[in-house]
Amino acid sequence: METEYTGKSAVPPPTAEAPPVAAAKGTFNYSVVEVALRVLLFAATLSSVVVMVTSKQTELVPVTSMPTVRVPIPAKFNHSPAFIYFIAALSVTGLYSIITILASVSVVLKPTYSKSFLLFFAFLDVVFVGIVASATGAAGAVAYIGLKGNSHVGWTKICGVYDKFCRHIGSSVALALFAAILLVLLSMMSAFTLYKKIRD
């Protein structure tokens, strides 16, 4: 489709081959990229939640009072309020991404909606940047204590014992960071599309 090249229409060739209708449909190109990024966002949030929820690991841990006795103690994400907040935040972002995928597809099919949707996206994307970034920070900070411990206050590291648990938590936080970066990009794209509409 020739409308894929409208991003370069700032320097039009001198021939009559560049149709003016392509310049008028300048948002179409961006909308397709936006749908793709939002699908990627949904995939990132969903896999982040799934990886976090499936992190449960049970290990035989020696009891402090009797070092010869070992009892099975599980490590689960819901032992930490930060991880519970993380799951809640990423789940809400996943639901939001489904809604915005549908909205973006409707913009691709019917570009007349685009102006109000752009504002709607620009507003809500920023809120979700905040939500996902704070969840990533909270889960990452707790995971870091689990990995390294904190000798100043005597918090012991647990990743020596719960290796699978820590791997899952780490992957989940990395996916959430990726989701936060995607949201920042989407938010910038909404602002840039609005800006482009003024300039044109």
Place this chain on the structure above:
Amino acid sequence: METEYTGKSAVPPPTAEAPPVAAAKGTFNYSVVEVALRVLLFAATLSSVVVMVTSKQTELVPVTSMPTVRVPIPAKFNHSPAFIYFIAALSVTGLYSIITILASVSVVLKPTYSKSFLLFFAFLDVVFVGIVASATGAAGAVAYIGLKGNSHVGWTKICGVYDKFCRHIGSSVALALFAAILLVLLSMMSAFTLYKKIRD
């Protein structure tokens, strides 16, 4: 100044008293609010950093091996990597807010710059929403463990001993949350001003 009322110019009175030049300066009103919000942002980030840095508290803590012996042990923000990240993130945001205050003032004085500055603000504000929100999340998560402990992994709470330290950390995190909300509002305002320029 009569330009303060241009926000209501969507319903102009039928008399000739409403000057058309006020409608043309529709962004002026927003720019003044933006400068005010950015000054508030600078105040919030600066006080957040100062409160966090001044949180040092030294207490006599009993030694684990000999409970009758008490040694003075300090609690400082730089005992936790999350708090160091918090200080770095909030300091950078404070510097950014100084730059954007100057830029906003220049828009108020010379509105011709406004379009490119709006895009610049819309882009960078979102990035700083992410930075401040993640720092708030990280510091908040560590502070919550300090306040409540975590019985599942044997991390003891420390706020019973270090009361002043915890008060400072809590206030600092609250100020950072306020700064993050201010950045979300500023970011929404940039998007809305861009949207308004299209609609007009």
